[in-house]
Amino acid sequence: MKPFYKLTLASFKQFSRDRTAMFFAFAFPLIFMVIFGLIYSNTGSVNYNIGLVEVDNTSAAAMVIAQSLSKIPIFTISQGILDDKLNELKKGDLRTVIVIPADIETAMGSGQASSITVYYDPAQTSSAQILLPVLRQAVSEINRQLTQQPVLLQLSEESVQSKSLRDIDYLVPGILAMAIMFLCLFGGLTLVQWRERQVLKRFSATPTSRATLIASQVVYRLILSVLQAIIIVAVAQLLFKVQMVGNWLALFGVVCFGALTLVSLGYLAVSRVKTTEGATPIIQIVMFPMMFLSGIFFPVEIMPSFMHPIVAAMPLTYLGDTLRQVMANATPLYSISTDFAAMAAWLVVCMLLTIRLSRWE
Amino acid sequence: MAPAKPPLLRYIEGLRQADSGRVTVLGLDVTKATNKIKQRIGIQLQSPALLPLLKVVEILDTFAGLYHHSLPLNDLLELLALQESRKILVKNLSGGQQQRLSVAMALVNDPEIAFLDEPTTGLDPQARRGLWSVIENMRSKGKTIFLTTHYMEEAERLCDRVAIIDHGKIIALNTPHNLIKSYFEEKAIEFDMAPPPSNEALRQLSGVNNVVIDGSEVVIYSNSIPTTLSALLQFADRENFTA
Numbered sequence: 001m002k003p004f005y006k007l008t009l010a011s012f013k014q015f016s017r018d019r020t021a022m023f024f025a026f027a028f029p030l031i032f033m034v035i036f037g038l039i040y041s042n043t044g045s046v047n048y049n050i051g052l053v054e055v056d057n058t059s060a061a062a063m064v065i066a067q068s069l070s071k072i073p074i075f076t077i078s079q080g081i082l083d084d085k086l087n088e089l090k091k092g093d094l095r096t097v098i099v100i101p102a103d104i105e106t107a108m109g110s111g112q113a114s115s116i117t118v119y120y121d122p123a124q125t126s127s128a129q130i131l132l133p134v135l136r137q138a139v140s141e142i143n144r145q146l147t148q149q150p151v152l153l154q155l156s157e158e159s160v161q162s163k164s165l166r167d168i169d170y171l172v173p174g175i176l177a178m179a180i181m182f183l184c185l186f187g188g189l190t191l192v193q194w195r196e197r198q199v200l201k202r203f204s205a206t207p208t209s210r211a212t213l214i215a216s217q218v219v220y221r222l223i224l225s226v227l228q229a230i231i232i233v234a235v236a237q238l239l240f241k242v243q244m245v246g247n248w249l250a251l252f253g254v255v256c257f258g259a260l261t262l263v264s265l266g267y268l269a270v271s272r273v274k275t276t277e278g279a280t281p282i283i284q285i286v287m288f289p290m291m292f293l294s295g296i297f298f299p300v301e302i303m304p305s306f307m308h309p310i311v312a313a314m315p316l317t318y319l320g321d322t323l324r325q326v327m328a329n330a331t332p333l334y335s336i337s338t339d340f341a342a343m344a345a346w347l348v349v350c351m352l353l354t355i356r357l358s359r360w361e
Numbered sequence: 362m363a364p365a366k367p368p369l370l371r372y373i374e375g376l377r378q379a380d381s382g383r384v385t386v387l388g389l390d391v392t393k394a395t396n397k398i399k400q401r402i403g404i405q406l407q408s409p410a411l412l413p414l415l416k417v418v419e420i421l422d423t424f425a426g427l428y429h430h431s432l433p434l435n436d437l438l439e440l441l442a443l444q445e446s447r448k449i450l451v452k453n454l455s456g457g458q459q460q461r462l463s464v465a466m467a468l469v470n471d472p473e474i475a476f477l478d479e480p481t482t483g484l485d486p487q488a489r490r491g492l493w494s495v496i497e498n499m500r501s502k503g504k505t506i507f508l509t510t511h512y513m514e515e516a517e518r519l520c521d522r523v524a525i526i527d528h529g530k531i532i533a534l535n536t537p538h539n540l541i542k543s544y545f546e547e548k549a550i551e552f553d554m555a556p557p558p559s560n561e562a563l564r565q566l567s568g569v570n571n572v573v574i575d576g577s578e579v580v581i582y583s584n585s586i587p588t589t590l591s592a593l594l595q596f597a598d599r600e601n602f603t604a
Contacts, residue, residue, distance in 0.1 A: 005426075006422070007423065010412065013414070013415060013419060014413075017450070197411060198406065198411075202404075202411055206427045207399040
């Protein structure tokens, strides 16, 4: 046991002096989290700039309509003349321009339908999808009030989840998964560096077995992954009030298991590589697609269907899914047992292939 | 720059498998008692900074932890004049310090046999002599040292027996003194001079057996260097050779 302990301790000492490694292990995921967290916390209080044109601004009816519209909380209304407002719309300063026609009072007075024109930019699909329905709803409510229809049917909204999941709650487990992936895949790089520096050769002259050497490296990375988990969850809690729903022991278990799988994937990727220059691109080729195709940043549902099998093949998908379920009680993509089985399968395959293909010296 | 290492050593050290035959070290078969042997031997491999972000004392401590028995670290650092460098990171060591560190790592388990692979290559004369005294010290303690070197003087000075290995075969194995006597009966004086003195004139000098002149390179083979040297200097004086 003493050799194992000494080797693991030596790895930690070296890590504490390696600024690049520490940056990528801890600072980098935190930066991601802070950036995304700030972006998402902004979308909570979204506000749309609307242009309002009252062609006849003396009309009382027009004023009433204008007032109803300005009460809608997500609208920030600026009034003006049509040409100016349309220019602003084209420039992108406004999301829509609403025009209340001059004849509205007379038309309504004589029982004729009148139209309020909405100018919008179809290229801005996301805002159009939100604004148009809101406007339709507002108009129909104004209609109801004007025609004095009674409210017969109402919508009562009940939230089912005990805790509502914000985007940031969904994202933090994904960031942890990504951080673990970075840390563990780069374990392969260390192995290649060792091969280059003849470290393995030197160790093979000692009574320490290769198994002990590798085991010490793996355990060292598992411990670092757990540290990452603690730091990421703590910072998320502090900055964005993200609560850890699940239990910490379960989290550590998942983290270690996922880390183990990713470390073996990293080792497999570099099993035939002799130089650091050769290893880095290979690890990056494995890492980057996995980062974007594992449901970490965008949920699988919004991806086109031909991508779904690719997502299902990635080990990171299952780690991310398990972490989300354990940490935030999110809607599962797969059951936890499926997630574990998938990761275990990857682990076994990678280990077997690595043993088969590895070159030590 | 370094000659291709004889694989013979790698088999003894257990780093490579033999196709045929048996290798025993300390009476133990290399293929059967590998770990037992490794506990009792030390190997210095010629390699650059192994674990660059560890301090000298830390890397020695780590390696010491791999063996049942190890020397006290302070003694080891003293032995190799590394006390002052103990807290320096391996990546910041000078060439000489690196070399001494790799020897220290070979001795960390106080081995009965140490394999040192060109331990003084690239060292300045002072560092080289320092290492020589370490090796002489070990020798006086009764330890066996396998030294690979391409410095003849080092082999001559430090070794009880010298093996000359060519293409994987031992072509000579004897004490340095006997080797020199049997293969190099004659000694020689070499110098450069342009234009060189005449071959006949040099052959006349006392003790000279043969003279070979190649361009400006002069080699005088002699039975007795002191005699010939003395005669040569007198000759130079007479002929008014300018330096």
